[in-house]
Each structure stands twice: as structure tokens, then as C-alpha cells.
Amino acid sequence: MKAKINTSYQPGGTAGGAPAMDSNRFSGEVDLSMFGGTPVKAQFVLGYDKGKDYFATRVDVPVGPSGVVIYPEVVSLFRLSGGFAYNFGLDVFKDGGSIANAKPDFKGETLFMAGARLGSADGFIYTLDGQLTVKSSGAARMDFGAWLLSANPSGNAPLRGSLEYSGGNFDGRLWGGFSFLGDVVALDLGASEATAACSLHFGGGNWRIYAGNRDGQRIVGKLMGTTANAYLMLGNEVGLAVGGGTSWYFGAGVGVKAYAKGWMDMGMQITPQPKIIGDFGAGLEAGVCAFGACVTAGVNAGIHAEALPISISASCCVDLPWPLSDICFTVKL
Secondary structure (H helix, E strand, O other): OOOOOOOOOOOOOOOOOOOOOOOEEEEEEEEHHHHOOOOOEEEEEEEEEOOEEEEEEEEEEEOOOOOEEEEOOOEEEEEEEEEEEEOEOOOOOOOOOOOOOOOEOOOOOEEEEEEEEEEOOOOOOEEEEEEEEEEOOOOEEEEEEEEEOOOOOOOOOOEEEEEEEEOOEEEEEEEEEEEEOOOOEEEEOOOOHHHOOEEEEEEOOEEEEEEOOOOOOOEEEEEOOEEEEEEEEEEOOOEEEEEEEEEEEEEEOOOOEEEEEEEEEEEEEEEOOOEEEEEEEEEEEEEEEEOOEEEEEEEEEEEEEEEOOOEEEEEEEEEOOOOOOOEEEEEEO
16 A cells, blocks of 8 residues: 655645635545445544644554454454654554544654554454554654453553653553453553553663552552552662552441441652651541431551651541541651
8 A cells, every 4th residue: 555645835825815724734534445345444634733734644454353363263463554644743643543633743753653453363352452653763652552351442442551762761651441340340550641550761860660659540459349559669769669558348228327438558668778668557437327417437547667767657546426526646756
């Protein structure tokens, strides 16, 4: 398949003398299955803004519902993809096979993309999307997505990731998750690339590998009403930090309802100085609700310890039902 695109804009006006717009954008999609044969799908974006041209095109070629067998029952090829763009960033092709919302970066670089979709022979157990985008400057990005137990994988995959090399820096992220049996079993790695739970970075004198973030998005799992989270952070600035937490809720009753819920969180960090830091926290709350009113009580406690030098502090708060006041205290050593 060959394609050629020629652009000729006249920002000051058109050949017919009509004034040109400050910016314009055209996009479209063509499905060639209407003509029979291979159902090739092509997309394009073409525009002019900030005194510069930009364009992108993408072509997806399915290879049939049963795919091309690479290894019997285990791996089959279901789709090939290719793309070409100018004045866009490395993420132009990342969103579920669509370039309709891609935004130009006007850096004057050309990009090329090649991708494929692989999966189990039945197309249900697993499906993997992958695509590699390369800039004329030498920067590169790989985007990938995965579906598990999905009969119709389409759009953005529930589990997504990226690897990118640019300007001497290597970065990677993993986000999304899975949910089965009505959220009885679930895994959450963050809702977007910006809030990805898993990330890595090498370059600029710094490096880090995060599987969850203590102060941000952790790896969160759910199993039959119990939620647990965890993190493991390793890097030249943070040192080693590992920890996690869990929460639970139990409720019952009709008319008069009673509940109990609790949480626990703990972590340890060893910094490059060196310094050792440990934290532990836990809480419990119980209540009874009837006729639109609730009576609750609870307790929260935490311990923080550091060495070297040695420093220990503990705090506790008891939440008492109205009209009693809460009781809190802190102890430091």
C-alpha cells in the first residue's frame, strides 16, 4: 500500500481571493469493506494552525476473524497497522486506534508508526495491541494494550502501557486494570497515563522504578469486598520504600442497620543517606442507623519511627458519639 500527501496552504488567502481562516482542521475515516475484499480502515487528520501545517494518517488492515496462526491455539495475528504524521508528538497514535483527537505539537518532525494485534486463537482469552512510533529526530515510543476474557476487544484496552525514549531519557508507564464478576475481583493501576501506578525513568542523572506510589496511585486489588493496596519504590532519590494497606466493610440489617469498617496501612523506607523510616496506621469504626439517624464511634492510631538518629512518635484519636467530644493524644520519644 502506497500513499502520497501534498500540502499547499496560503495563509494570507485562497487562490480565489477569499480570506483564509486563522486555523482549520479536517479529519475523516474510510472503511473499504463496502467495496468487498479486505476490510481496510483508513483515517486522516489535516490542518493548519499557528502558521504551520500538520497532518496524520493511519491504516488498519484486519487479517480475518480467525487471524493468521503463529503458534497453534496460543498466538495468532489479527491485525496490522501503519501510520505517518507530521508536526505531531510521539503519542499521536496511542488512543485505541483513533487519531481523531490527536493534537499537533508543531515541532516540525515527521513520525512513522507500525503496529500489530496478537491474541489467543479464540480471540477471547487474551488480546494484545502494540505499536511502535519513531520520530525523524530519533525519539521513539511503544504503546501497548491488553484485554483478558473479552469477546469483543475494541477501543482503548483496559490495561495499557507505554515505553518512550526521547532526549536521552527512557520512561515507561503502566495503567488501567481489570474487573471480573461485577467487581468481585478487580485490579486498578490508575485511570490514565498521568496517574499510572507503575512507572520507570532513566536519564538526566536520576533513575527510579515504581510499582505503586506511596503518596500517589498505588496498586489496588479487590477480592470479595476487601480492598488492598501496595507499593514498591526504588530509585536514587527515594532509596527503597515498600508498604501497603487494606480496608474492609461489613454491613447488615433492614430498617435498623449496623455496620463496621476498618483500615490498616504500613510502610518502610531506607533512604540513600542512609536513613530508615517506618510507619504504621490503623482505624476502626462501627455504627447503627435507624429512622434516618446514626450513632457511630471509632478509633484511629498511628506510629512513626526513624533511625538514624532514633525518633519515635505515636498518635491516637477516639471518635465518640455525640454529645461526647473526641479524644486525641500524641506521644514522642
